[in-house]
Amino acid sequence: xxxxxxxxxxxxxxxxxxxxxxxxxxxxxxxxxxxxxxxxxxxxxxxxxxxxxxxxxxxxxxxxxxxxxxxxxxxxxxxxxxxxxxxxxxxxxxxxxxxxxxxxxxxxxxxxxxxxxxxxxxxxxxxxxxxxxxxxxxxxxxxxxxxxxxxxxxxxxxxxxxxxxxxxxxxxxxxxxxxxxxxxxxxxxxxxxxxxxxxxxxxxxxxxxxxxxxxxxxxxxxxxxxxxxxxxxxxxxxxxxxxxxxxxxxxxxxxxxxxxxxxxxxxxxxxxxxxxxxxxxxxxxxxxxxxxxxxxxxxxxxxxxxxxxxxxxxxxxxxxxxxxxxxxxxxxxxxxxxxxxxxxxxxxxxxxxxxxxxxxxxxxxxxxxxxxxxxxxxxxxxxxxxxxxxxxxxxxxxxxxxxxxxxxxxxxxxxxxxxxxxxx
Amino acid sequence: xxxxxxxxxxxxxxxxxxxxxxxxxxxxxxxxxxxxxxxxxxxxxxxxxxxxxxxxxxxxxxxxxxxxxxxxxxxxxxxxxxxxxxxxxxxxxxxxxxxxxxxxxxxxxxxxxxxxxxxxxxxxxxxxxxxxxxxxxxxxxxxxxxxxxxxxxxxxxxxxxxxxxxxxxxxxxxxxxxxxxxxxxxxxxxxxxxxxxxxxxxxxxxxxxxxxxxxxxxxxxxxxxxxxxxxxxxxxxxxxxxxxxxxxxxxxxxxxxxxxxxxxxxxxxxxxxxxxxxxxxxxxxxxxxxxxxxxxxxxxxxxxxxxxxxxxxxxxxxxxxxxxxxxxxxxxxxxxxxxxxxxxxxxxxxxxxxxxxxxxxxxxxxxxxxxxxxxxxxxxxxxxxxxxxxxxxxxxxxxxxxxxxxxxxxxxxxxxxxxxxxxx
Numbered sequence: 058x059x060x061x062x063x064x065x066x067x068x069x070x071x072x073x074x075x076x077x078x079x080x081x082x083x084x085x086x087x088x089x090x091x092x093x094x095x096x097x098x099x100x101x102x103x104x105x106x107x108x109x110x111x112x113x114x115x116x117x118x119x120x121x122x123x124x125x126x127x128x129x130x131x132x133x134x135x136x137x138x139x140x141x142x143x144x145x146x147x148x149x150x151x152x153x154x155x156x157x158x159x160x161x162x163x164x165x166x167x168x169x170x171x172x173x174x175x176x177x178x179x180x181x182x183x184x185x186x187x188x189x190x191x192x193x194x195x196x197x198x199x200x201x202x203x204x205x206x207x208x209x210x211x212x213x214x215x216x217x218x219x220x221x222x223x224x225x226x227x228x229x230x231x232x233x234x235x236x237x238x239x240x241x242x243x244x245x246x247x248x249x250x251x252x253x254x255x256x257x258x259x260x261x262x263x264x265x266x267x268x269x270x271x272x273x274x275x276x277x278x279x280x281x282x283x284x285x286x287x288x289x290x291x292x293x294x295x296x297x298x299x300x301x302x303x304x305x306x307x308x309x310x311x312x313x314x315x316x317x318x319x320x321x322x323x324x325x326x327x328x329x330x331x332x333x334x335x336x337x338x339x340x341x342x343x344x345x346x347x348x349x350x351x352x353x354x355x356x357x358x359x360x361x362x363x364x365x366x367x368x369x370x371x372x373x374x375x376x377x378x379x380x381x382x383x384x385x386x387x388x389x390x391x392x393x394x395x396x397x398x399x400x401x402x403x404x405x406x407x408x409x410x411x412x413x414x415x416x417x418x419x420x421x422x423x424x425x426x427x428x429x430x431x432x433x434x435x436x437x438x439x440x441x442x443x444x445x446x447x448x449x450x451x452x453x454x455x456x457x458x459x460x461x462x463x464x465x466x467x468x469x470x471x472x473x474x475x476x477x478x479x480x481x
Numbered sequence: 482x483x484x485x486x487x488x489x490x491x492x493x494x495x496x497x498x499x500x501x502x503x504x505x506x507x508x509x510x511x512x513x514x515x516x517x518x519x520x521x522x523x524x525x526x527x528x529x530x531x532x533x534x535x536x537x538x539x540x541x542x543x544x545x546x547x548x549x550x551x552x553x554x555x556x557x558x559x560x561x562x563x564x565x566x567x568x569x570x571x572x573x574x575x576x577x578x579x580x581x582x583x584x585x586x587x588x589x590x591x592x593x594x595x596x597x598x599x600x601x602x603x604x605x606x607x608x609x610x611x612x613x614x615x616x617x618x619x620x621x622x623x624x625x626x627x628x629x630x631x632x633x634x635x636x637x638x639x640x641x642x643x644x645x646x647x648x649x650x651x652x653x654x655x656x657x658x659x660x661x662x663x664x665x666x667x668x669x670x671x672x673x674x675x676x677x678x679x680x681x682x683x684x685x686x687x688x689x690x691x692x693x694x695x696x697x698x699x700x701x702x703x704x705x706x707x708x709x710x711x712x713x714x715x716x717x718x719x720x721x722x723x724x725x726x727x728x729x730x731x732x733x734x735x736x737x738x739x740x741x742x743x744x745x746x747x748x749x750x751x752x753x754x755x756x757x758x759x760x761x762x763x764x765x766x767x768x769x770x771x772x773x774x775x776x777x778x779x780x781x782x783x784x785x786x787x788x789x790x791x792x793x794x795x796x797x798x799x800x801x802x803x804x805x806x807x808x809x810x811x812x813x814x815x816x817x818x819x820x821x822x823x824x825x826x827x828x829x830x831x832x833x834x835x836x837x838x839x840x841x842x843x844x845x846x847x848x849x850x851x852x853x854x855x856x857x858x859x860x861x862x863x864x865x866x867x868x869x870x871x872x873x874x875x876x877x878x879x880x881x882x883x884x885x886x887x888x889x890x891x892x893x894x895x896x897x898x899x900x901x902x903x904x905x
Contacts, residue, residue, distance in 0.1 A: 279880070304901065311903070422501075424501070431902075432590050432902040432903075441590075443584065454682050455705075455892065458892055459895055470848070470849065470852060471851040471852070471861075471866075472844045472851075480859035
């Protein structure tokens, strides 16, 4: 047995023990813990910025991209935002203990289905050090112990943040080992975590495809995957063209690098010429490069669209995460639904139409976490859903689908009260 | 690529296609399909019994135990019971389409969280051929395609049952490939199924520890495990002794081979002598062998308990599934809770007490799917919970915990209706 495995199992064992104590904390204590964590982040601001400066210096030495370094960099404002985020989570209602159902059976036993913490949650993430605080506090709020594994380039920053959370929490009554961070850059740690189902109940990987793939391959416990999205907007023949264009522009351009941004625009052939006539000047003004199927390419080329190329087999399976958009003309609503089933990632897909029957057909048939009628896919977000906080957006179907808030970090158990009932 | 893999992937691909059509079937059609399946089982009774006779003959030749052969054997009554079970599922309410939540956000988008089928469910089971029908119809009722993999000793029986379900369903409008059975005894099939996450959404293994272990090791998709149970009854010092004994007798003796039977009896030291004086004649009358820790052993030996031996390290981790019972005396309520945490399997655990504070402490602290106060652990069952049907009892915490009925075979999606909303 490697000593890395020993070390990580030790972390797991301590987390399991902490989770039992955590599950019994009342809401008031948990909220006091969160506020103390936020306060301690501010107290330790100099330490955090110093650690972060070391990470940034090493990242620059290692030639990381400017965008990556920007994501990594902390400053006073970013740490203050982290602390504010924690205080906001403290102010949310506690889902633990909620009675989900309450009934009596003919045998006389009284049943309650109540919401409980899951136990120990592992979170594996990349890049932004603020996830260390965000993820930890959502777990603590829901009474779960958490084992964090951040990106190797942010290790010093993450350790400094975790230390602040631990110190603040400890003073306010947080059980030891409730929040732990894997203190190594060794990638083997991910596999060891994913395999220790004796100590962890679920693992949530947030990051690139290869990270998630590594977790899925090694996991012996439930994985709630946060794959990115290949999201579609379908402009039906009965669409309001202006509305369709506004939605498309928002879904593509407002923040192209996120998972709920549109990657493919599907347009009904009956209105394709007219729609592209309206759309192409504005898409072009927004610097969007179009990757078009032959039918759309013909129309767009005739309109003189400046940044245009032909789609190939892989285009419609590509998550551009950039100002690039796949475009395809479809013959029917059914063809649009089929395209989404075949090429999509079941994240967020929209239809724009004034025909209610077509909308209902789309809403019923598209098997995605979030299906839209006449709104932008960009609304797939815990905040926009009113969840108050979000640990991410699940692309899985089991346990949690779509934006994951506090409730999605809980499970349930049945409490049964009797007066001596035995089974006949 | 092996041809077995090709064959199973082909089954998976067809199931995925079927699941899309199935998800759109209305409740009336699904119920008609189920009734037609039940009818066809009766029509094909001779074929089913003939196939089963061949399985039984081979099992006898292979020297299977009498109990295994009894589980395998079908007769007219058992097939009729299967058909009745199907008709009962047809009469239950359809959970698909249920609106779980309905709200509007300040942005003006209207959100609905609605219950949907999961997609394609794989079920791996052993022994009893009736599971082929039971599991298939629960999946069809909830709009899921199902891939079944039964025990190799029941292959001919399972194929005959599946054929009847397919033929009956087809006549009533069931999409092709909605119910498929893996037609091979090759154990490799289990691994191939567990790895094909492109075609299956979840896999549910029901059977022995080694089967479940093989699935967990190979799985790339969520596994809802149905491990057996190490269930406890704790007789508190404030227990009604007669009630405690009745519950213990029921939990141990009524059906010792099932997962919700008690395996360990914990007794508070303050009342241990008195309780065992009452209990030992009745436990003895029921032929229960006791495996006792030193303190309990001393008392029971003094009482002349006939079938008594000393517990060792492994006794309290053993699922006897027989008229054998581990017995331990504990000093405190907290020690009982600790014992259950360390040695239990988080399935079903009970306290017998008249002290409400102790009961509340036990209910809150024991992290099991079902926690009882003054009732037998044998009630952990979909029927006893009023679910109408059950596909099994999950020992997992994610997605489904405890008895799994129809609702637990569904997921949800969000439908969002707007009038042109874009994200700010």
